[in-house]
Amino acid sequence: MTNNLDKIFESFDKKLIFKDKSVLQTNYQPKEIIYRDEQVNQIASILAPILRGEKPSNLFLYGKTGTGKTLSVQYVRDSLLKRAGKINDFHLRIEYLNCKLKKISDTEYRILAELIKKLGGSVPETGLPTESVYSRFIELVDSEKQLVILILDEIDQTVKKISDGFLYNLTRLNSELSKSQICIVGISNDLTFLDNLDPRVRSSLSEEEIIFPPYNALQLREILKTRAKEVFKDGILSEGVIEKCAAYAAREHGDARRALDLLRIAGELAERDGSKKVLLKHIDESNSKIERDKILDVVKSEPKQFQLVLYSIIKLAQKGKNPQTILGQTGELNKSDAIFTGDVYNYYNVLCSKYKSDVLTQRRVSDIIQEFDMLGIINVKVISKGRGGRMREIKLAVTSNITEKIKEIIENSLNYN
DNA sequence: CGAGATTCATGTGAAGTATACCTTTAGGCTTAA
DNA sequence: AAGCCTAAAGGTATACTTCACATGAATCTCGTA
Numbered sequence: 391m392t393n394n395l396d397k398i399f400e401s402f403d404k405k406l407i408f409k410d411k412s413v414l415q416t417n418y419q420p421k422e423i424i425y426r427d428e429q430v431n432q433i434a435s436i437l438a439p440i441l442r443g444e445k446p447s448n449l450f451l452y453g454k455t456g457t458g459k460t461l462s463v464q465y466v467r468d469s470l471l472k473r474a475g476k477i478n479d480f481h482l483r484i485e486y487l488n489c490k491l492k493k494i495s496d497t498e499y500r501i502l503a504e505l506i507k508k509l510g511g512s513v514p515e516t517g518l519p520t521e522s523v524y525s526r527f528i529e530l531v532d533s534e535k536q537l538v539i540l541i542l543d544e545i546d547q548t549v550k551k552i553s554d555g556f557l558y559n560l561t562r563l564n565s566e567l568s569k570s571q572i573c574i575v576g577i578s579n580d581l582t583f584l585d586n587l588d589p590r591v592r593s594s595l596s597e598e599e600i601i602f603p604p605y606n607a608l609q610l611r612e613i614l615k616t617r618a619k620e621v622f623k624d625g626i627l628s629e630g631v632i633e634k635c636a637a638y639a640a641r642e643h644g645d646a647r648r649a650l651d652l653l654r655i656a657g658e659l660a661e662r663d664g665s666k667k668v669l670l671k672h673i674d675e676s677n678s679k680i681e682r683d684k685i686l687d688v689v690k691s692e693p694k695q696f697q698l699v700l701y702s703i704i705k706l707a708q709k710g711k712n713p714q715t716i717l718g719q720t721g722e723l724n725k726s727d728a729i730f731t732g733d734v735y736n737y738y739n740v741l742c743s744k745y746k747s748d749v750l751t752q753r754r755v756s757d758i759i760q761e762f763d764m765l766g767i768i769n770v771k772v773i774s775k776g777r778g779g780r781m782r783e784i785k786l787a788v789t790s791n792i793t794e795k796i797k798e799i800i801e802n803s804l805n806y807n
Numbered sequence: 808c809g810a811g812a813t814t815c816a817t818g819t820g821a822a823g824t825a826t827a828c829c830t831t832t833a834g835g836c837t838t839a840a
Numbered sequence: 841a842a843g844c845c846t847a848a849a850g851g852t853a854t855a856c857t858t859c860a861c862a863t864g865a866a867t868c869t870c871g872t873a
Binding site: 497499518 | 852853854855856857858862863864867
C-alpha cells in the first residue's frame with residue numbers, strides 16, 4: 391500500500407511531463423500577447439488619459455470567449471498601475487469583476503456588493519435597500535480623490551438576468567461624484583449584446599468599442615507552441631498534439647482558453663497515466679473531460695429543487711428511449727422522445743414525495759426549466775400543439791455519458807438529505 | 808370548403824407572501840465619577 | 841450620568857406562490873358555393 395503510494399508520488403515528483411504548469415493556468419499572464427497588438431494598443435490609448443488624471447472614455451470590448459479580451463485588458467491594467475505611482479494627487483484604482491461567477495451574477499444588489507468589497511468596503515448580504523447600497527458605493531468612491539476604472543467582464547450575462555437599468559445607473563454615476571470619476575470598461579461575449587440595449591445606455595457605455603476577432607487555427611497553433619515551450623519538457627508532446635488542440639479549439643469559434651485548457655488537462659491525464667509523452671488520445675480524453683466538468687460543476691452548485699427538476703427531465707428523457715410506465719402517474723406515454731412541461735412537472739411531483747421535499751408550483755418549475763435552458767444543459771422550444779395546448783418541448787443538450795454523471799451527482803446529493 | 812370562433816395546456820406578467828437578514832431605536836443594565 | 845448591550849420595530853431582497861390574462865395552432869362551427 392505505502393509502496394504503491396510512494397510510487398505515485400514519486401512519479402509526480404519527477405515532473406516527467408510538466409516543467410511549469412502555471413503557464414497554462416487560466417490566470418497566467420504571458421509576457422506578451424501575440425496577435426493582439428492592435429487591440430492592446432487601442433485599449434491603452436483610450437485609457438491613457440487617466441495618467442493625466444482625466445477621465446477616459448467608457449470602453450466596450452466584445453468578442454467570443456477566449457479571444458484574449460480579458461487578457462488584454464489586464465495587461466493594460468497592469469502596465470497602467472505600474473505607472474500609476476507617478477500621478478500626483480490622483481489615486482488610481484482599476485477593479486476587475488467577472489459578473490458571470492454564479493453567486494454574484496444574480497442580482498444588481500450582489501454585483502454592487504461585490505464591487506464595494508473589492509474597493510475595501512463591506513455590505514451585508516441582504517437587507518439593505520438597493521438605493522442605499524448605491525450611496526454607499528458612491529460614498530466609498532468619493533471618499534478620496536481618485537479615478538476608478540471598473541472592468542466588468544461578461545456583462546451580457548448580468549443584463550440577461552437583470553435589466554439594463556443597472557448599467558444605466560452605472561453610466562450616470564459620475565454625476566453623483568464630486569471628487570472622483572468612474573470609467574467603465576465592459577466586456578461581452580455576445581456580439582449582439584449592444585443591439586438589445588437601451589439606446590441611452592449604449593451610447594454612454596460604448597463611447598469606444600473594440601472588437602476581438604476569434605483566432606484562427608494557425609494563430610492558435612502559434613499561441614500553443616509558445617506556451618508549450620515553457621510548460622513542457624522537450625519532446626514530451628508527440629507529433630500533432632498541438633495541431634489537434636488548435637483544431638479542436640478552432641472548431642469552438644477560436645477559443646484560446648479552451649485550447650490551453652485542453653493542453654493542460656491532456657498533460658495532466660498523461661501524467662496520471664504514467665505516460666512519458668502526451669499522446670493524441672489524451673487530447674480526446676481531455677476534450678470530453680472539460681466538457682463534462684464544466685456542466686457537472688454547474689449542476690453540483692444548483693439548489694435542491696433545481697436538481698430535482700433536472701433529475702426529472704433526465705429520467706423522462708431516458709424513459710423516452712426505453713418506454714416503460716412513468717410510475718403509473720399519467721398512465722399514458724409520450725410516443726415521441728419529446729418531453730413537455732407537464733410531464734416534467736408530474737414526475738417532479740412524484741420525486742418530491744419520494745424525497746420528502748417541498749413541492750414547488752408549476753409556475754416556478756416553468757421558470758426553473760427556462761433557467762436550465764439558459765445554462766445550456768437542456769434545449770427548450772415553446773411549441774403550440776394547437777388544441778392540445780401550448781408547452782415547452784424539452785431536450786437534453788448533453789451527451790448521454792455526461793447525463794449519467796449528472797444523474798449520479800444528483801442522486802448523491804439527494805440521498806444525503 | 809374555408810373563414811372565423813373555440814379550446815386546450817401552458818406561457819407570462821404582476822402582485823402578494825414568507826423568510827432571512829439589516830439598521831435604528833429605546834430601554835435596561837453596568838460602570839465610573 | 842454616561843456608556844454599552846439587547847430586544848423590538850421597521851425595512852429590504854429574494855425565492856416562491858397566487859391570480860389573471862396571453863398564446864397560437866389544431867379543431868370545430870357554420871355559412872356559402
